[in-house]
Amino acid sequence: MEAQDASLAEAGERRIDWAMRSMPVLRAVAARFEATRPLEGLRIAACLHVTAETAVLVGALKAGGAAIALAASNPLSTQDDVAAALRTYDIAVHARAGVDRDTYYRHINEALDIAPDLVLDDGCDLVNTLHTERVELLDGVSGGCEETTTGIIRLRQMAAEQALRFPMVAVNDTRTKRMFDNRYGTGQSTLDGIVRATNTLIAGRTVVVAGFGFCGRGVAERARGQGARVIVTEIDPVKALDASLQGYEVLPMSEAARTGDLFVTVTGNRDVIRGEHLAEMKDGAILANAGHFDVEIDVRALEGMAHDVHLGVRPHTDEYVLADGRRLLLLAEGRLVNLTAAEGHPAAVMDMSFSAQALAVAWLAAERARLAPGVYDVPADIDAEVARLKLAAAGIAIDALTPVQAEYLRSWRLGS
Known part of the structure; x- marks a missing residue:
């Protein structure tokens, strides 16, 4: 670790700790992952905004047993103190604020040098690089997740042209992501x-x-x-x-x-x-x-x-x-x-998006062998679970269907 990183790491720790206070769902997911280790032995290459909230996500994936290499998904969005702190957690971070285009893509390639089993992307630049410049790694990649609208547009076009070589989960298209993160x-x-x-x-x-x-x-x-x-x-x-x-x-x-x-x-x-x-x-x-x-x-x-x-x-x-x-x-x-110019979305919002991301990665790790290349929705039960956990963390209770109501919804024979 560079001396400059060491001097920044303490500030990054404080920033991550502050974000973590507003991310109870992802903390719960991380605790579950630590107990069950659903990502044991897997290598993950990620291209995400290197922020405090992302650090909490990366920590959850590491708790699940994954080895992670992280690059930035935007040349200007990296929080250098967070990157420094992540390096102290044995996360390979290839990111620095204010880099030029060539350095940005060099960082993506350095993250891919981990020879990933799974990938996480925000904008599809990492997946695009895999399919154009690092094709020798494609056979080893068994799936990934995409975080943002722009990336999913690109992925769906790749799938339509039968160019996409592995399954990708459209995390952006969950109700919790669109309704809360995006809005x-x-x-x-x-x-x-x-x-x-x-x-x-x-x-x-x-x-x-x-x-x-x-x-x-x-x-x-x-x-x-x-x-x-x-x-x-x-x-x-x-x-x-x-x-x-x-x-x-x-x-x-x-x-x-x-x-x-x-x-x-x-x-x-x-x-x-x-x-x-x-x-x-x-x-x-x-x-x-x-x-x-x-x-x-x-x-x-x-x-x-x-x-x-x-x-x-x-x-x-x-x-x-x-x-x-x-x-x-x-x-x-x-x-x-x-x-x-600011710090991105509030941590309380990213708590839901990144919890869905983490649970989708675990689902993908379990199901990847039977998934063909293409773009997949996050299973609805994951989306609902994230919302339930968020409500519980906020102390909000909701109604449940009675047996009669559940039966009414299952039957087409009951009318007015």
Whole structure:
């Protein structure tokens, strides 16, 4: 371990301990894993955001008997003190905040050097690297889990083209992940990152949210809750109608660009904000991305339009001055604003997502021999178990079906 790591490890320990306080479900899973050792002898390569919450997940997997190599799933999201602390737990961490693209992929390859039995991914970069650059390792990989919407989009396309060589579990598609992590976690942490980077007042501002999936819905709700006028842009007519019926103004980006003060992209697609939109924006408009990759805002177009660039006018805020004097503010280089300018989702939210992830890994370890390559949903009983454990930790009780009710639901013969 490097001297710099050693000096950071104590701070990382404190950060991990703080996160662990709000993760009772994952603590319970870790205790179960320590007793049953469902991952005994397995090697896991993971490409995840290296945060305190991820450290708690990695600790649970290690308690289950796994050897783990961890790389970052974003060049700017690594908490270096957490990485240092994890190294003291005998976890091979290949991550550092602020690395360039080449180093980012070198770290992924270093994690893959463990020759994994299972993989964990957040955005599909590790799985993509396995299928393009490290094909010699594919026969040894018997399955994996994907954490985020963008990654699952890529995996489903791989499966459709029969390119995916092993089963992948779509952790992102659980109800607990979509409803709580994507909606409440992304909503809160995105605004947290924007406010930390700019110290702007949300109340009274016009906030344009591009995309009204669970993540976009969360951002829109939190912005409206802070007093913003919220405009939604969408390509999906059903989601656009949903946004309209919830009281949001729905416009094409070409129109929203003229009135927005703050723009947040949350789509999983590229070029959502393009040069023609940038040309219409008002002086001082703020551009932030909460989608996984840095392609939703066309940063190259912005650079080409800029007459002058002032990097770091505030932490994680760069100012692009256009030829006519208008200034556009780009946050976090167009990367994930909530993990670059803030700390990502609250630990209480990640408790559910990472508990589902850990239980899905254990299920996959047991079932992998009979699963064909493809994308699989997390078993419904795992999702329900995570929710039950979270309710129990919060001291919340719910009803149960009576035998008569259960029989009624099983029978088609009983009518009115």
